[in-house]
Structure formats: C-alpha cells, structure tokens
Amino acid sequence: MSKDTPLPSAEGFEPRIVAFFCNWCTYTASDLAGTSRMQYAPNTRVIRVMCSGRIDPRFVLQTLREGADGVLLGGCRPGDCHYQSGNYKCLRRFKLLKRYLAQMGVENERVRLEWIAASEGDRVQKVTNEMVEQIRKLGHCRLEQIPRPETEPAAETHDLEQVGAGGMI
Amino acid sequence: MAQRTPRMSNLHITRRIKYQNELDLGFGKVMTSIPGAEDLLRCIQCGTCSSTCPLSIYMDHTPRKIIAMTRAGFKDEVLSSATIWLCASCYSCTVDCPKKIKITDVMYALKRKAIEEKVWPRGLPIPVLAKEFFASVLRTGRANEGRTVAKVWLKTRPLKLLANMGLGLRLMARGRMSMKSERMTGSVDQLRKILDSVHNSDTGHSPG
Amino acid sequence: MSKPKAGFYWCASCGGCEESVVDLAEDILGVVEAIDFVFFPVAMDFKREDVEAMEDGEMTVCFINGAIRSSEQREMAELLRRKSQVLIAYGSCSYQGGIPGLANLCSREEIFKFVYHDSPSTDNPQGTRPQVRFDAPEGELELPSLDKEVKSLDQVVEVDYYIPGCAPPTALLKAAVEALLSGDMPPKGSVIAPDTALCDDCPRIDTKPAEPLITEFKRPWQIQIDHEKCLLAQGLLCLGPATRGGCDHACIDGNMPCSGCMGPVSRVRDQGAAIISALGSLLNHDDPDEIDKALDGIPDPAGTFYRYGIPHSTLYARCGITAGNGES
C-alpha cells in the first residue's frame, strides 16, 4: 500500500460518527464483530466508557460541535446492565435530549441509542451500516458556527465555550 | 419442473392415529429375546442405520422407524412393511450402530416373523426364494442356484422366468449353471438329522 | 486625583438590568461618589458622539447589558470596548444571550413573517416590512439592520468579566464595583458570582429526598405549591441544581422554581445539557412509554433548559437559521 493514500476520499460525503460504547456489552460486541471479521462501514470511531450511564448529554452535544455527523450510543440490553440500571438512566436522559435536539433542528437519525448485548457482533455491523447510510442521505450536520470577536487573538485551545475560570469575589 | 396446482383428488387425506389397544405392546420385548436383537430397546433413534443403509431410500419405513415401531408395538405395520424385505444383509447398519444393535439380525428376525405370520407382501419372491433354497438344501445338502431361481420365478412370476431364460442358457453354455444338482459326498441323512434336531428343540424361532 | 470613569449601556435587553442599579438604593450614592458616570443613556444625557470623542481606554469600566442582535448594538459594543479598560457583560442577556437569545430557535425570516404578517394582532394589508434604507421626504433614512442571530456580548467583543442574573443581584454589582475600586480583581474572564449551584444555599434542600424523585413534571399553575418542600420533589422543573447561586434564592423564596438565569457553574460546559442529564437520571421510570409520558410534561425543553443561554450553549442556534433568505 502506498504511503500517500489519499485520506480521506475526496469525492463523496463520508459521515463521521462517534460511538460511545459501554465496556461490558456493546464494546465487547464490537470486539466480537472484529474477531468474527464482520465487515462494516469504517465511519464510526468508538469511545469506550464503563457504562452507558456515564454518557453525558454534554458529550453528545460536544461531539456534534466538533464536527461529527452522528452520535451512536450503545449499552447493555435492559436488565443486563453490569451496573444494574445504568442503561435505564442513559435511556431517560437520551429521550429528553432527543426532544431538545429536535427543537434545535438536529435530525432524528443523527443521534441514536442502541442496546447491543456482548454476543451481538452482528448488530454492531447492522446498526453501523444502517446509520452510515441514513446520515449519508442527510449530509453534513450543519450546526451554526459560533461567532468569535474579531479583535480577539486567535484562540489557542478548544475551550471556546468554557467561560470563566470560576472563583468568587 | 412445472408447478401444478394440486387438485382435491390428488390430496391423500388419511387419518393417522394409533390407539393403544391397537398395539401389541409386548412385541418389542419378544423381539429382544432373539439372538442379535437383544439390544433393540437401547436404540436412541439416531438414524445412523437409515442413513448408512444403501436401500433405505427405497423403504416405506426407514430402519430407524422400524425399530421405533417394533419397540412401541406397531407389529402389523412392521411385519407388513416392505423395509424388512429390502434389507440385503450388507451389515452396514450393524457395523455403524452406536448402540451396537445388530440391526441386520433384527431384520432377519422380522422377516422370519412375517413369514411365520404369513403377512409378507404378495408377489414378493424373497420368502419363496428362501423356502426354495431351504428345500434344495434339504434334498441335496447343497444349493443349486439355477434350479432354485428357476423354481422361484415359476412360483412367483412365470413370465419373468421366460425373460431370464436367455441368461440361464448363456450361463449354462459357459459351465456356470447346471440343472444337475451338486450333492454332498456323504449321506444327506446326517444333515437332515441335525436339522430335525433343531426343529424339535423348542427355540421359538422356527417357522413352525 | 480624578475619579474613575464608568459607562453603562444597554443592547437587546428589557431594562431590568438598569433597574438593578436603581435597586442599589442608598448604596448608589456611594457609587456615584466614587465613580464618574460618563455614559449612561437611560439615566443621563450623553450621546454616542460623546463616547466617540473619548480617548481609547478613557473609561475605566463599562457595563453592557443586553444581547447583540443589530448592527447598531454591534457597533456600540465595539466602540465601548475600545474606550474602556475593563468591559463587563452585565446580566444574563449580555453574558449568555438571555431571553432574546431564544430567538436563535427561529430564522430572521420566520420572525419577520410572524411579527409583520402572521401574528393575530397584526394588521398590515400592504405587507410592509422595515427597511434598512428608506427614502423619506426629508432624505434617505438609515435604520440599524437586524442580524441573522442573537449573540452574547463576548461573541462580538472581548469581555473581561461577567455578572450573571436576570436581573443581576445588586450584591454582585456592589461586590464588582468594590473590587474594581480596590484593584483586587479576579482573573480575567471570571464570572463574578459564587461558583456552586443554587442548591448549596437553597433553604429547602433538607426536604429534597435522596431518591429518584420525579414521576411526572408539573407546571407551577397546576399544583398548590408547598412553601417548604423542595420544588423538584413536587414535580416542578427547578433548575437550581444546574444553576449558579448568588441570586439569594429570590425565586425560591417567592415559591417559584429556579429558571436558571445565573447560568451554569464554571465546570459545566452546557447548562441545559447538565440539567437534562440530572433530571433525566432522576426520572423514576424504566418503561420507555412511561418515560415518554412523563417527558410530555416538558413541552418546550429548549425554552425551559436554555431559557437564558441558547447563544452561549454548545449548539448555539437551531441548525440552518442563518441560511437562505431573510435579507433586508
């Protein structure tokens, strides 16, 4: 393989999807998809958390803000949570978040929660492919750009939204 | 293959139920008393016999099912089945059976039972062949293939005898068949004595 | 030695911030004694030309309240930034976009369409819309243009400090002025308010049960609100857990739930998401349908959880509102 393989393909829109998978079920399932050599779309990037209960709605928003076109959340099937009920907590937040996202014009298909058990490598494959297809149809997630004051020197870090360092006078 | 729409007249609707009082519950047990069939009840219905049998594809019930039915007392169905007559004694099933059931022996036993109860299929030459063979041996101590076969055809399907006449003549021409019987060198009487003795000992397996 | 010069200006705001200055009551005398107001359009007769005439950095401090939506507000913000050493975003609108920031849920065209055509009280048979330029008999008139979206002050100019609140509590204003005068200011960019959430000093905190406490959401008019009991525990959407304290729990004392005007604490990137996560977690349902039913009690999540801060939130505005038509 040549070292100067064009990265990424110049033509055609390739969605970028960030996936937050729980360590015990969904991450294991995606490992299983790997060991079973199930081929699927290369558009997802998995971030491992211990439990879907760790997935903070702020992560989802930040992921979209950073330019992702979709966010996939994965947890254990109901009743199977390694931590008893983290997946339910994730579900409740997710449902509320989705209502907010709808108001903000983020299409329903872009943010998705799936229960995938450790044995369901094929579901990782199926869900990923399905989501990539759906988002490919939608195109880029067009969040509005956040303006910055023109006079300000070029921002050095990413923490644009993080205002103030705290402290009380 | 052309798809045909089934017609009512082509549907074979039969009632298939077995009441317990139609069965001969002791049948299986009786069969186990025959040498070679003693392990009949141990059958786990795996179907190895049916799949290894070169003839099971022609059978109305597979060997596995024959054992199931024998054990469950479906005596009439078993004895009137073509299966037992299709067994060519190749012993594949006996060798392959994981429970070491001597299925070929079971088939022999069922054939004998069918002959005994006179329920073999009409026109089937096998029982006749067996009897003729028996008669030939009783007479000379040895079997004469040509004569025996000719008699069987004569008794079952005389037309077949004519059809096979050509083969017979060609065999004769090459010295491979003779209507003259081979004989034991000694007296057949000794042999008959032995057979009579078996006949008189009450083994329960003689055709009576 | 001359007194420090100060300015006070409003952009897209309701005037409540100016009221908060008045709320200083007799303390205002002390302020006036220590500071020279050189620009305060609501209270004193200074004009833009007066500011333009100042040297850059001539004002020690300038307080700007209100969000930025128009070309005029942007120009004034830039002008005042130049003329002051310290620029303070004063009040929720200036700090995070505030109530005007809710306009970021709609495009400019949608707003115009509603205001000039569809609203039930509008009578506009010619379909007239405001124009930036207009030929009047007196000559060509120019009006400020309306931006496509609402911004917080720091999205337009560099801001040194923030004083949150709608309106900001007078105590915070006083503390800020005292710190300015003493020269003992916190690090640049600080929010001049306590950095713990409202629950920290909520008088009802002891009545809040430590268990998943929400089965359905109610609105204040739907129930007889208990004066003592934690409002969340009564099913009311109180944003106290995700909102900076320092407001002296005025709403709570008035038996109303916190609506989040003080913004998030410093460690939280997005106030609305924080309360979505907290309240969602505490919802006492496992069945998806039951969850949905309960959530139906929040008809407007964006307006509820981001009432004061859509422009300052992670998503900033509804997708696509700046695209396409609406030029004027």
Place this chain on the structure above:
Amino acid sequence: MIMHRKSPEDQPRIGVYVCHCGVNIAAKVDVEHVRDFAASLPGVVVSRDYKFACSDPGQELIQKDIREHDLNRIVVASCSPQLHERTFRRTCADAGLSPFFFQMANIREHVSWVTVDPGAATTKARALVAAAVRRVARAEALALRQVPVRPEVLVVGGGIAGIHSALTLANAGKKVFLVEREPTIGGHMAQLDKTFPTMDCSACILTPKMSDVKNHPNITMWTYSEVDEVSGFTGNFKVKVRRKARYIKEELCVGCGDCVDACVMKKEKVQVPDEFNVGLSKRKAVYMPFPQATPACMVIDPKQCLQLMKGKCAQTCVDACERAAVDFDQTDEIVEIDVGAIVMATGFRPFDAKRIPEYGYGRFDHVYTTLEVERLVNASGPTGGEVVLRDGTVPKTVGVIHCVGSRDRRHNAYCSKVCCMAALKMAHLVKERTGAEVFDFYVDMRTPSKGYEEFYDQVLSEGVQFIRGRVAEVTDWAMTPEEEGKLVIRVEDTLIGVARRVPVDMVILAVGLEPQVDTAEMQRRFNISCSQEGFFLERHPKLAPVSTFTDGIFLAGACQGPKDIPEVVAQAGAAAAEALALVDRGHVDIEPNTAWIEEEACSGCKTCIPLCPFNAITRDEEKAIAVVNDAMCKGCGTCVAACPSGAAQQNMFTDEQIYEEIEGVLAYV
C-alpha cells in the same frame, strides 16, 4: 489510596507503538503511515511500528524507550484493551511508569478486521491513535486501593450447596455463619429418595453432612432465620439476620416428639399439609420437618398453633415437655454479624405444574410431580415407600412427562437440565417398585454428564417405552373402552409419525427448576444481579461462574441456574474457594476507576445519591455535600454524567479525558 489526581507538572512525553499483529493489522492498515502520523502529534516523542507489540521483545522495546527517552505516557495501537490492556499496564509498571499512564487504541477488532478498504482503515486507525494520544496526555497517576477484609463468611441457604460451601470453608479454618430460613437444613436434597445416576440413597449421603454442619466448631448454624439487611462492601459486609421465633428453646429441645403427640390437633382435618412431604401427608402445629432434621428441634407454626393464633389452648405440649422447652413468649431476634464474604446458596423452587392446566395437575388426583413421587417412593415417606395412588391402588401404567415448565417460552424458555435425569430416575424407580408399564414422553433426551447416558441406556433396556413428542394434554376423555377410567396422554409420536393416545393410571410431571419466589427481593437486598430468567447472574458465564458483579458475593448451586447435585456440590466448592481466596488474602485491591466529588464544587443537590446502584454515595450532612465511598464504587460513572455541577468526576474517565478523546477522533481527518 489515590496518590495524586492532578497531572504531574512535567509535560507529557508520549511513546506511540503501532502494532502489526503479524499481518492482522498490517495487511489492512498502513502501519508506517500511522506511525509517522503519530510522530507529528503534540507531545509524541517516540513513534514506532512493531510486528508484535505484546511479545516479550515488543514489551522490552517499550520499556527501553521509557528509560532512554524519558517517556511518561505510552500509547499502544493494537488489539482490544479487553485482551492486552493488563499486559501493557504491567509493561509500564515494570519500567517504573504508573500503569495508568497507558492508553490503548483498538485498531484490530475495530479497524483492520472490520474494514474492507485499506485507505479507510488507515484513516480510522489514525483517528483512534490521535484520540489515544490526546487522552493519555490527560492521564493521571492512580494506584490500586487496598482494603482490609474480615475473615468470617456468611453462607445463605442450607441446602446441599450451602452445606458443602460451609463445610469447605469451616474445614479451611474459617468461621462460617450458615443461615437457613426453614426449620432444618437439607434443602430439596433431603426430600429426594435416590440420586441419579448411581441411585445412592439421598438421605444416606446427605444426613452425615448435615450433622457435620451441626457439630462443626467453626460453623454457626442458624435455621429458621433470614437475612434482613446487608450493607457494607467486599471484605466488610454488615449483615442483619432475623432469627424467627420457633417457640421452642433450641438449646433445651432434644427432638423427642412428646409435644407432637400431645398437640391438640389430633384430627386430620384440622391438621395442615406437611411441607416436607409436599402435601402428601399432614402435620400438627408443633412439628419437626422430618426425623433427621438438623437441628433435631421442634418448631411451632404460629399460623396453626391455637395458642399463638387465638391465645386459647390447653397447652398440652407445654405439659408434655419434660425439659420445658416450649416457650410461647419467644419473639424474633435480630443478630448483627460482620463478614468478609457471602456465599449465596438459596436454591430453586420447583415449577408449579398448575400453570400448565392442560396437564391436569391439581385437577386430576393421579397427576403427580416428580418431587411428590420422590416422597412416595421414599421408605420414610407418607406411604412407606409404596407407590400407591391417592385412591389406594397401585398403578399398572405410568406416564412420565418431560419438560414441564421448561423449554416453553410461555413459562421458562430455558432447559432445566436436571429433569430428563429425574424423569428417567422416576421411570426406573416406578417400574422397579410396581412393575408397571412406563411410558416416557420426551422432547429431547438430555443426559450429558458422567454416567448419565449410561443410565438412560439402562432405563431403555429395562423396557420403559420412550415416546418422543411433547405431550399436548392429559385428559380423562375416553374414546375407547380401554381408556375408560384412565388418564389419556395425547401426543404425537414424532419418530413414528402418528398421533397417539396413551391411557395410563398415573402421570408424573418432570417439573423444571425456577428461581426462588423472592429472588428479586434478595437481589435488592444483596445488591447482586439477576439474569433474564431470574436466576442470580454470574460475573462471567465462563471465566467467573461463581462470582457476582458485587465483589465478595459468590454463588453456589441452583440459585444461579438449574443444576443437579454433582454440579451443585462442585460449584459450592468453587464458591467456597473463591470466598476463601478473598478472606484469606486479608485485603482487596480495587480498580481505581472510581468516582469522587470535588468538595468545593458540590452544591449538595443530592442528584447523584440515588443514582448509585451500589449505595456508594452518601451525604456528608455537616459539609452538606456528597461523598463517594471509594471501596463501594464500581466505577460506572453514572453519577458523574448526572452531576449538574461538574463536581463529580471519575478516575480514568474524567470529563476532560473524554472530551480529549472526542476531539481527538474528530480533529485530524
């Protein structure tokens, strides 16, 4: 304890190792390209590709670089962390670097093995490496925490599982509390007549173990007792045990039975069904479950005793007892104990055959369950070992039905595992005792254990008639004169291919095994999980079959799933060994991915407290803030995600680390 949470002052010096994994990765991912890309990332000092990073030379290479290049962060891009995270953490630790300054990028399972296009695979690998590099820069030095462990063990349940666990632990010199809710230990095994496949007499092999328990100096046996409350955490559980009032002074009673003889409930119609004989006989208000009950001590049933119910009785039992052991004033007593580990051995409950009405249990007198027939064939059972029906006759034909309540999605989808053998045992015993013609209706014959298939073979050869097919119905609807007065079993003989009607005198239902009724309650009380079907859930079905997700609580026997006696005993031994390994070591190590609360940021809003499934968060009332108990926290991070103040953080998964990862996977396209 956590050493320090803030990153060290020195700048990150990161080493990146891109593994070829032979050709597993290299055939798809351009590893040299990824290596060069990683070298360009901020903070990366060394970037290499290597054939097998996990090999000894691979690890040595990393260690050498740590020393020579003064690396303080390591990223290995290779397989799943589930596979080799521990390996590389150890590599780092051996080189003097905190093992938690290590980050893995999964470019095999998540990239090379699942991606068709090499270009796309390389892009994806770059993103994951970038994320790992950014994340590891925010890593913090953490240390495993050690907590001391108490040496005592609690065994809950006194069936064969609990008995075996308790004896194993006690023999190892550990103090054991054995808590059983029934008046005697022994469990279901005590009710069995014979045990398959060897057909040993159940009582003969069980009762010696029961007395061993009773007499063991290291075992405190509390029967008629229940666990009310469990708090604490691994190594340090606090348990409240309710010792129910048995109205008999256990230390005085010698089990002579004089009180039973004296009890006023003489008439059978006022007596109650005897639990031990599954209702096939009756007992009085004062009773001993069975002659070999351990302890050999009477109990008075407060729901039957006239004195206890109405306060009015001649109290003949009191007069009859020479040792004055009867005590109507007894009350429940709560005992508090501290233990280091808990073995759950709460057993199972037989499937209630009434739930399958088509089999007629409860409707037809002559339909029995396997457990009932166990009592019938038992020499000390209600019929003295005679298999006689409720009308006093001896059955001439018997049908045994498999899979009752099992492999049936309307009831229990799982296979109960023991019923095939139990059914075969019943077929054998009934045929042996009565000479009856026995029909055995099975769906699949499952006999996978030592000596089991041979037992099946034996029962086959004994002439039991096996009919493969799931019974549709047991009915008293006769179609032929032979069927009159019989129970007719309707079934398809699937091997012969005909519908059959088999008239029998007696039907035996091989009922499946179900979780105990109060499993859900137990689950909450002990804070352990249940699987879908309701049995306690093991930590890993293969590699941790007796552990639970709650450290320090282990599973023995059928409370984890259907099991037969040999398997129960094996598992009970395993659970005892696991418990022993824990309490004997004297301390526990805890993964440092725990949550913690930044005091000054916490508003005390109590959002996090109810979210913790392990009750690890409490409120410090004085400071009015939340506090996480490090030892109880399992590191799910739910509280962290929910904290509206950003005051809760999780080690190894801080907000900042995750934001770095998010930005890392998206920043470099």
Place this chain on the structure above:
Amino acid sequence: MKYLYYPGCSLKGSGRSYEESLLASFKKLGVEMHELPDWNCCGATAYMAVDEMKAFALAARNLALAERYGDGEPVTLVAPCNACYLALMKVQKYMAEYDEVGRTISDALASADLSYRGGVRVRQSLDVLLNDVGLDLLAEKINHPLGQWKVACYYGCQAVRPFAPFDDEYNPMSMDHLMRSIGAEPVDWPLKARCCGGTLTGTIPTVGLRLSYIILREAIDRGANVVATACPLCQFNLECYQSQMGREYGEDLDMPIVYYSQLLGQALGIDDRSLGLQRHFVPLTAAAAVG
C-alpha cells in the same frame, strides 16, 4: 502351507472360475488346499430368513467336520465366498456368545454324532494370500506383471462386515495391496464395500439393478478398466446383469468383472483357460485394449 478348503455352493456353480483360478494360483504359490470332505451348504443369507437356527446348524456341521478332520490339531478353514465366510464366522461367534444357540446347535450336532468345540479358524482367501503367503513371496513368484490394469477392487459387504478380522470395514486395502504386488494399479474409490444389491438383483430387480449400477458407474468414473471381486454373488450381479443395466440406463457398459484370483493367476503366468476366463461374458482381453 496346508489349508482346509470350503468352496461353498457358488464356487461349484456360477462362481466356478473363482475356484479354478484360486486353486491354480495357490498351487503355483506352493500352498496346499484340501477340500473339506462331505461339506454342505453354509446356510447363508436367504436361509436366515426362514429359520435362523437351522441356518446356524448347517454352518456348524461344516465346522464340526473341519474340526474332526484336524483330529486335534488346529485347523484353518479357507472360505473364499464372502457369504460362506460370514455364515461360518457368525455361527462360531453366536455359539460362543449366546447360550441358547450354543446349546441347541451342540445338541443338534450330537444327534448326528458330531460336535464342535470352536477349534477351527475360518479365513477368507484374501486374508491367507496377504498374511500367510505374504506380498514378498508373491513378488518373487510374479512373472507376468499386469501393468495394463487399473483395478477397482470390489470387496463386497460380507468380507469385512460385520466381522473384520483382517481388514478395515470402511476402506479395506488387502486386495489393493495384492493388485499392486502383481503390477496392476488399484484405483482409489469409495464404494469398495458397498452393497451390490445381493439377491435383490434377482428378486426386486429395479432396486437391485440400481445398486449394482452405482458400483459399476463409480468404478468407471474413477478410471478403472477392470473390476476385481472377492464374492461370487457380487461378480454375478455386476457381470451377468451388465447388459440389462446398460439397457436400463441407456449406456454401453463393457466392464470386465473378474475375481482377484484370476488376475493373480495371470500374473503368475497361468493360462486363461485354467483360470476360467472363458466363462465370463465380458472378455478380459477386449477391455484391456480399451483401458
């Protein structure tokens, strides 16, 4: 080497060339075969279906005669016919295994002043050739190696089933080794011990013919130009019904079916007539040209 020889009925009839070629070959190899005097029918297959015990008695008489012939010395009885071989083996085994068989047969023999104590070793002629004569001796004696033959070695059922004391039940090799030692090339094929249809070819021809045809077809497909058999019934089925098979399946079948002993004889330089080759319908020579 000296052996007692049990020809059985077929080897005196349709299988004459088997006996002719076998005895001629043994002679050439210096092996003495003495025909069991006064032997009778073995009671094989068909008989079993009428009366098993009588079938056993028939076979047992031969064993008793053989044992007496040995006069106290161990006797080896060579049975070249598979059916005879099996019948003799079976009665020996069942007499030992089943008391009832042992008792009944012993009584029956006693009624004719005979007895059998199990002193006879029954062996198939292939077994003798391979394991007693040995491939080394054979190689020495071969003077006309048969390079032109690609042989499908067809053992039939009963040489190896259900008793297989000298070869494998699924893939017997003794005849293959024998063929290789005479210079011929055995073809590797899977139907070496599959049923030819047995007596069904005569009684239920549709089925029997089909089974024989399967054997023949596979031998042809595997590149054989001759089929060597070890059983007179197999030989008969495959050869004598060949033209009928050809008609039935619309093929020109022209496959010589011989006994392995005939090929062995040729290699030993025995003339065709002494090997009974003239008795066959499909001449061996004709097909050799084709092959």
